[in-house]
Amino acid sequence: MRSVSFLLAALWLAAAPARAQTTADAAAAIPHLQKHGTATQLIVDGKPFLILAGELRNSSGSSLEYLKPIWPKLEAMHINTVLTAVYWELLEPKEGQFDFTLVDGAIQAARENNLRLVFLWFGSWKNGVSSYPPAWVKTDQNRFPRVQDKDGKGLETLSTLSTANRDADSRAFAALMRHIKQVDTRHTVIMMQVENEVGVLGDSRDRCEAANKAFEGPVPKELLDYIASHRDSLHPDLSKAWEAAGSKTSGTWEQVFGKAAYTDEIFMAWNYASYVGRVAAAGKAEYPLPMYVNTWCSMPAPGRGPGTYPSGGPEPQVGNIWKVGAPAIDIRGPDLYSPNQPDWIKWYRANDTDNPLFIPETDSTRGAYHLFYALGQHDAMGYAPFAVDELIYEANPGTKPADLPLAKSYNTAAQLAPLILEYQGKGKMAGAVVSADDPQQKIQLGDYVLTVSYPRSGRPSTRPMATEPPSPDGAIIISVGPDEYIIAGSGPATVTFSPNTPGAPIAGVLSIEEGSFVNGRWAPGRRLNGDETSQGKFVRIDGDGIPNGSIQRVKLYRYR
Ligand code: DGJ
Numbered sequence: 070m071r072s073v074s075f076l077l078a079a080l081w082l083a084a085a086p087a088r089a090q091t092t093a094d095a096a097a098a099i100p101h102l103q104k105h106g107t108a109t110q111l112i113v114d115g116k117p118f119l120i121l122a123g124e125l126r127n128s129s130g131s132s133l134e135y136l137k138p139i140w141p142k143l144e145a146m147h148i149n150t151v152l153t154a155v156y157w158e159l160l161e162p163k164e165g166q167f168d169f170t171l172v173d174g175a176i177q178a179a180r181e182n183n184l185r186l187v188f189l190w191f192g193s194w195k196n197g198v199s200s201y202p203p204a205w206v207k208t209d210q211n212r213f214p215r216v217q218d219k220d221g222k223g224l225e226t227l228s229t230l231s232t233a234n235r236d237a238d239s240r241a242f243a244a245l246m247r248h249i250k251q252v253d254t255r256h257t258v259i260m261m262q263v264e265n266e267v268g269v270l271g272d273s274r275d276r277c278e279a280a281n282k283a284f285e286g287p288v289p290k291e292l293l294d295y296i297a298s299h300r301d302s303l304h305p306d307l308s309k310a311w312e313a314a315g316s317k318t319s320g321t322w323e324q325v326f327g328k329a330a331y332t333d334e335i336f337m338a339w340n341y342a343s344y345v346g347r348v349a350a351a352g353k354a355e356y357p358l359p360m361y362v363n364t365w366c367s368m369p370a371p372g373r374g375p376g377t378y379p380s381g382g383p384e385p386q387v388g389n390i391w392k393v394g395a396p397a398i399d400i401r402g403p404d405l406y407s408p409n410q411p412d413w414i415k416w417y418r419a420n421d422t423d424n425p426l427f428i429p430e431t432d433s434t435r436g437a438y439h440l441f442y443a444l445g446q447h448d449a450m451g452y453a454p455f456a457v458d459e460l461i462y463e464a465n466p467g468t469k470p471a472d473l474p475l476a477k478s479y480n481t482a483a484q485l486a487p488l489i490l491e492y493q494g495k496g497k498m499a500g501a502v503v504s505a506d507d508p509q510q511k512i513q514l515g516d517y518v519l520t521v522s523y524p525r526s527g528r529p530s531t532r533p534m535a536t537e538p539p540s541p542d543g544a545i546i547i548s549v550g551p552d553e554y555i556i557a558g559s560g561p562a563t564v565t566f567s568p569n570t571p572g573a574p575i576a577g578v579l580s581i582e583e584g585s586f587v588n589g590r591w592a593p594g595r596r597l598n599g600d601e602t603s604q605g606k607f608v609r610i611d612g613d614g615i616p617n618g619s620i621q622r623v624k625l626y627r628y629r
Contacts, residue, residue, distance in 0.1 A: 100259040102359050102399055102425070106494025108448035109400075109425035111359065113185070113259050117490040119444075120259075120451025121479050122187065124152035124430055125458050127195075131159060133174040140182040142461045145470040147479035150185040150259065152429065152453050157192045158203045161241045169248050176249075176257050187453075189262040190245070192238045192348065196365065197270040197379040199227045206237060213237065216269055217277040224271060229340035229381075230279035238344075239351035250356035261358050262429060263349045266365040266404065267341050268379020274333035275340070284336055288325045292339060293318050295393045304420045306331065306386040330374045335390055337381025342394025349397035361400035362391070363429040368416055388421045404430035404455075408541075410439040411502050414447055430455045437474035438502060438543030438559045440482060445500025445545035448493045474559065477618045478543075481557050484620060487589030488547055488555065497548045503562050504541030515548035516570040517625065522563050544610055552579075552625040561612035563603075566625055573627035578605040582622045583615075591622065 100113045110117040123143060129136060130153040143151055153175055161167055172188070179186045191201040199207070199215075206213045206227075213234050216226040227234045242263070249258050269275055274284070296303065296311055297318055303311075311317075314327045326332040349360045367378035369386070378384070383391045383401040391401055401424055403417040410431070418426065426449040431439065433454035443449035454460075454475060461470055470476055482489070492498050501510040503523035512519045521544050542560025549555055556564055566576040581597040598605060601614040608623055609615045 099356070100256055100358055104494075105490075107422075107496075108494030109450060110490060110493065111259060111450055114256055118149075118185075118259065119482070119486040119490055120150050120185075120187075120427070120453070121148060121482055121486070122150035122152055122451055122453035123148045123433070123457030123460075123475075124189075124453045124455045125154070126456045127154060127191075129458050130154045130171060130175060131156060133171065133178070136175075136178065136458075139458045139461060140178045140184065142470040143457060144182045144184055146457070146461075146473060146476035147471070147483045148184065148457065148476075149483065150187060150451070150453075151179060151457075152187045152189055152262070154189045154191045154265075155245060157190075157201050157206075157238070157241055160245060161203055164203075164205050164237075165240075167241075167244050167248070169245075169252075172245070172248065173252060176253055179257050180255065184257075185259045186257055187260045187262060188245075188249075188258060189265060190242055190348075190352075192242060192264055193227045193234060193344070194267045195265040197266060197268050197382075198225050200225065202227065202238075206234075214277055214279070216272075216275040216280075218272045219276060221276075224269075226269060228275055228277050228280065229337070229344040230275060230277060230283055235344045235347055239348045242348050243351040243355050246352035246355040246358070249358075258358065261349075261352065261360045263352070263360050263362055263398065264345055266363055266379055266382060267345060268365065268382030269337055269376060270379050271376055273330040273374060273376040273380050274337050280340075283340070284322055286321065287319060288322055289339070290319075292390065292393055293325065295389070299389070302420075303389055304386050307335070307389055310335075330376070331386070334375035334380045334384075335387055337375070338383070338387035338390040339381075339394050341381040342383075342391045342398075346395030346397050349395065353397050359399045360397060361402050361427060361429065362395070362398050363402050363404050364417075366403045366405060366413060366417065368413070385417050385419065385421060388424065400425050400427050402427040402429040404428075405439075406430070406432050406455075408435060410435065411442055411446070414443060418447065425450050427451045427453075429453050433457055433460050433475055435540075437478040438541055440478050441543035441545040441558045442500035442502045444482060444489055445498045445547070447500070448498070474617075478559050481559075481618045481620060482545075484586040485545070485547075485555070485557060488549070488586065489545075492547050492549075499546045501544045501546075501562075502541050503544075507541075512546065513569055514546060515554070516551065516568060517566045517576060518569050519546060519554075520565045520567070521546075522565070524561060524563050542610060549622075554623045554625075555620065556608050556610065556623055557618075557620040558610040559617060560610060562610045564608040564610070565606065568627055573629045575628050576625050577628055578602060579624040579626045581608060581624075583619050584622060585620060593622075597621065 214228045214231045215223040310326045322336045364383045426447045436454035499512045499514045501521040508523040510521045542562035544558035547555040582593045583595045584593040611617045
């Protein structure tokens with residue numbers, strides 16, 4: 070594909086003198102985030118890196134033996150990064166005594182299998198509760214206080230309103246980061262998740278003595294200054310609550326935001342953000358890898374108030390609070406398990422587009438098609454379906470890891486990665502998911518409107534329809550030049566084109582090449598036409614002579 074490979078070659082050559090000077094520095098550089106157009110990219114060893122990841126099940130990281138046969142299979146699935154937990158209880162079984170065996174083993178195994186790692190710090194909280202702190206924390210409730218509910222009952226959840234809790238967690242996390250810095254000079258570990266899906270479950274806020282006192286006390290000036298100076302860009306729920314209570318610049322939480330469950334959520338968000346932000350900052354002081362938090366996502370709905378989901382976690386309606394309260398956190402990422410992932414991504418990002426999209430957890434089956442939407446439509450810097458080790462051991466006997474649907478999608482995405490990274494943040498990519506419920510998407514990209522359709526019935530097919538799984542289809546489209554697109558995805562969607570700019574009104578297909586990208590260079594294969602394109606009418610993503618994972622380079626022309 071000449072224009073794309075030329076572009077990549079030109080970019081490479083133009084950077085040659087600077088490259089020679091900076092190669093050594095880049096190799097030594099710690100993984101970090103960098104802007105690219107409107108997108109944010111993760112830079113690893115001096116180059117942008119698209120995180121095509123898989124998260125392991127919660128307990129998998131506790132046994133190097135268990136994981137031994139899994140690592141090569143993850144690599145075979147075209148996964149480039151593994152998200153795996155580091156458990157406070159196993160890292161610091163006795164106060165001040167650290168055991169890094171599992172951390173070192175994971176780094177070693179990842180390296181041997183050409184994989185990078187994101188460690189998940191299961192510290193004070195995981196899924197809202199405190200099941201991972203060590204026994205010396207769990208059994209000393211006086212020293213390490215817990216959340217209390219309305220009835221004065223303690224929950225198995227450490228309170229954010231305790232400096233003892235926060236400092237114990239920070240010391241452990243700082244020790245972890247210090248150790249990673251020492252042993253990981255090759256940057257196998259590229260990012261850290263700090264805690265996991267935090268927030269109070271079962272009540273809208275912590276009601277322990279310290280929490281009640283803070284709730285009756287003043288809203289921190291820092292937060293109110295931010296709100297007053299960002300009044301035009303706040304999340305609408307936050308500005309509504311603040312304005313309805315009189316746009317105050319001082320007062321208690323209920324004076325400033327009103328008497329509502331949402332105020333409890335804002336209060337908890339501030340306290341979780343302050344705590345988690347301090348833990349992250351303590352880690353970054355040792356070794357400043359990019360750090361993110363993940364969100365147990367819950368779209369607002371009647372009867373689903375804060376406390377039915379973790380209250381104070383980084384939900385979009387308290388995103389502003391997290392931004393001010395936890396400056397050491399670089400990204401807030403949504404855990405997305407619902408079928409309609411595009412709606413959830415839009416909801417999560419609606420008022421927060423400068424928060425880069427990293428999806429730390431998602432359903433591993435649906436991920437095979439949702440991936441293309443996240444990458445194409447939202448410049449996602451990474452994607453991580455959950456429980457990928459289970460995908461491997463639950464697969465039908467004889468199924469090779471590379472044949473799993475997620476692996477096929479990752480194979481496509483890995484080939485496209487150099488192109489995706491180049492085009493991110495420039496308004497030249499799009500993604501779509503089409504399904505029986507939402508069978509058509511219109512996308513304006515370049516000089517054309519592209520229609521992505523879900524063609525499950527009423528089309529001539531050489532495939533028996535009854536055997537097709539009724540799963541949705543996902544597509545990524547990259548506008549690589551005038552009248553030229555790269556299209557790929559998963560599922561038998563079709564793509565048609567109509568001009569969007571002045572000139573001849575009808576779009577025709579000039580050529581469709583099928584091919585692959587080898588180290589970012591287009592390697593053409595078949596020239597597609599005839600039935601494979603319905604006589605030049607559309608691009609088929611998969612089916613009717615087009616294999617799953619096909620990458621197609623499409624050139625269009627116009628006529629009257
Ligand atoms: C979300 C959590 O963050 C994960 O660790 C895991 O427990 C999944 N839920 C399970 O569905």
